[in-house]
Amino acid sequence: MMRSRFQQEMEVLREKLLRMGGLAEQAVDRACQAYTERDLARCQMVLENESLINAAEREIDELAFDILATQQPAAVDLRFILAVTKINSDLERVGDQAVNIAERVMDLIELPIAELPVDIARMATAVGAMVRRSLESFVEAKAELAQAVLEMDHVVDRMRDEAFIMLVRKMNEQPQVTQQALDALLVARNLERVADHATNIAEDVIFWVRGFDVRHHAQAIAAAQVPPNPEP
Amino acid sequence: MGVGITVEHLNAYYGKTQALFDINISVLANHATALIGPSGCGKSTFIRCLNRMHETIPEARVDGSVRIGDFSVYNGSSATQLRRRVGMVFQKANPFPTMSIYDNVAAGLKLNGFRNRKQLNEIVEKSLSRAALWDEVKDSLHKKSGAGLSGGQQQRLCIARALAVQPEVLLMDEPCSALDPISTGKIEELIFQLKEQYTIVIVTHNMQQAARVAEFTGFFLLGKMIEFDKTEKIFTNPSDKRTEDYVTGRFG
Numbered sequence: 001m002m003r004s005r006f007q008q009e010m011e012v013l014r015e016k017l018l019r020m021g022g023l024a025e026q027a028v029d030r031a032c033q034a035y036t037e038r039d040l041a042r043c044q045m046v047l048e049n050e051s052l053i054n055a056a057e058r059e060i061d062e063l064a065f066d067i068l069a070t071q072q073p074a075a076v077d078l079r080f081i082l083a084v085t086k087i088n089s090d091l092e093r094v095g096d097q098a099v100n101i102a103e104r105v106m107d108l109i110e111l112p113i114a115e116l117p118v119d120i121a122r123m124a125t126a127v128g129a130m131v132r133r134s135l136e137s138f139v140e141a142k143a144e145l146a147q148a149v150l151e152m153d154h155v156v157d158r159m160r161d162e163a164f165i166m167l168v169r170k171m172n173e174q175p176q177v178t179q180q181a182l183d184a185l186l187v188a189r190n191l192e193r194v195a196d197h198a199t200n201i202a203e204d205v206i207f208w209v210r211g212f213d214v215r216h217h218a219q220a221i222a223a224a225q226v227p228p229n230p231e232p
Numbered sequence: 233m234g235v236g237i238t239v240e241h242l243n244a245y246y247g248k249t250q251a252l253f254d255i256n257i258s259v260l261a262n263h264a265t266a267l268i269g270p271s272g273c274g275k276s277t278f279i280r281c282l283n284r285m286h287e288t289i290p291e292a293r294v295d296g297s298v299r300i301g302d303f304s305v306y307n308g309s310s311a312t313q314l315r316r317r318v319g320m321v322f323q324k325a326n327p328f329p330t331m332s333i334y335d336n337v338a339a340g341l342k343l344n345g346f347r348n349r350k351q352l353n354e355i356v357e358k359s360l361s362r363a364a365l366w367d368e369v370k371d372s373l374h375k376k377s378g379a380g381l382s383g384g385q386q387q388r389l390c391i392a393r394a395l396a397v398q399p400e401v402l403l404m405d406e407p408c409s410a411l412d413p414i415s416t417g418k419i420e421e422l423i424f425q426l427k428e429q430y431t432i433v434i435v436t437h438n439m440q441q442a443a444r445v446a447e448f449t450g451f452f453l454l455g456k457m458i459e460f461d462k463t464e465k466i467f468t469n470p471s472d473k474r475t476e477d478y479v480t481g482r483f484g
Contacts, residue, residue: 003481003482006481072439072440073480074439074443074467074468074479074480075466075467075468075469075470075475075476075479075480076469076476076480077480078467078468079468079469211468211469212469
């Protein structure tokens with residue numbers, strides 16, 4: 001006997017999370033476009049849409065909580081709900097990072113344009129791809145796609161490190177653009193945080209699909225340990 | 233103290249119909265092991281093979297090996313000897329209706345010729361205490377019959393009766409299926425405490441109950457043991473797709 005009501009609720013949960021993912025992804029895209037185009041209107045849109053993301057987060061948590069309380073899911077279903085609640089939280093944080101970027105852009109727009117040695121657009125493309133792929137891995141329940149996201153995280157980390165070095169140098173060389181350089185540095189850091197959230201999402205998808213925890217290299221640590229008490 | 237149970241190549245039949253197929257399992261001493269599976273999967277047949285109740289059914293037979301500790305169940309030993317070591321609690325509480333609470337608990341010992349009144353009193357109190365029933369019945373031990381207790385109390389009385397003969401293993405066949413959540417909670421708490429002294433095998437249709445009380449869980453399907461593993465593995469990430477489909481409610 002299929003638990004049809006349960007399956008329907010799980011499907012609703014999945015759809016709600018996907019909508020939330022769409023909102024978060026859109027927020028980051030808009031914030032990055034606002035940066036490259038110095039577009040105040042887009043910044044405003046990001047700020048206004050934050051409340052939608054926050055509302056979606058609460059809705060998803062409530063539904064997940066209801067399903068846990070009333071359906072007592074097990075195995076892959078339990079892992080799915082745990083993954084959804086964690087992804088939900090990460091997506092909300094992605095929305096927050098987009099707001100942070102938009103606020104930095106609003107600050108930058110007020111300042112004179114400065115030539116900065118950092119390619120935020122390139123970094124935004126990489127981070128956007130990570131967010132998209134992590135959500136695709138969720139939609140398609142594909143751990144391989146999620147694994148690819150984990151590997152991209154190092155690339156974005158490197159971009160952030162390079163941006164940091166170059167922008168600090170710029171501040172030293174041209175103190176008059178320190179504010180602009182600082183804003184750009186914070187945007188790079190916000191983007192790197194978005195990449196971290198995409199990585200978390202990918203790890204949660206792997207946990208849901210494959211049933212093991214890959215956070216903090218847990219897999220390698222577990223493999224290195226002698227297995228505990230063997231089967232009876 | 234409890235002892236381990238080792239089952240090797242166990243097959244059980246009802247006439248020409250085979251109900252269990254080559255079951256192999258090692259149950260750890262002083263642990264609770266739950267058996268789950270859809271109706272008719274063989275889990276109750278299996279548990280009844282552990283104390284030779286299966287063979288009480290006409291034309292039913294068993295082959296293979298079952299050892300309770302160092303005691304070979306199907307190798308010439310008597311069922312009476314075996315059942316002193318293996319207590320059983322059934323789905324429906326079945327106290328002796330005309331006996332007092334005291335006599336219900338003491339019945340097994342008296343049947344075995346135990347007559348020392350002082351020791352009997354001690355064992356009855358100890359058994360009722362272990363079954364978490366003593367405080368509720370201590371003032372009516374001789375006045376009240378077993379049938380006069382509530383359903384949950386009757387089931388705990390049956391557990392006390394099983395414990396009185398000081399078994400090493402306690403088999404429980406859906407012991408809570410007729411009980412309300414409060415009584416179920418008491419029995420589950422009891423199972424948790426009893427496994428310090430006994431090895432417990434529990435058949436249950438309630439998967440949350442298996443998850444709550446047992447360290448190990450076996451999943452039966454169509455007379456076969458599909459998967460046997462730590463309970464948390466069975467309920468979070470089972471190895472076999474059929475187990476996963478069952479614990480997630482996709483069939484059964």
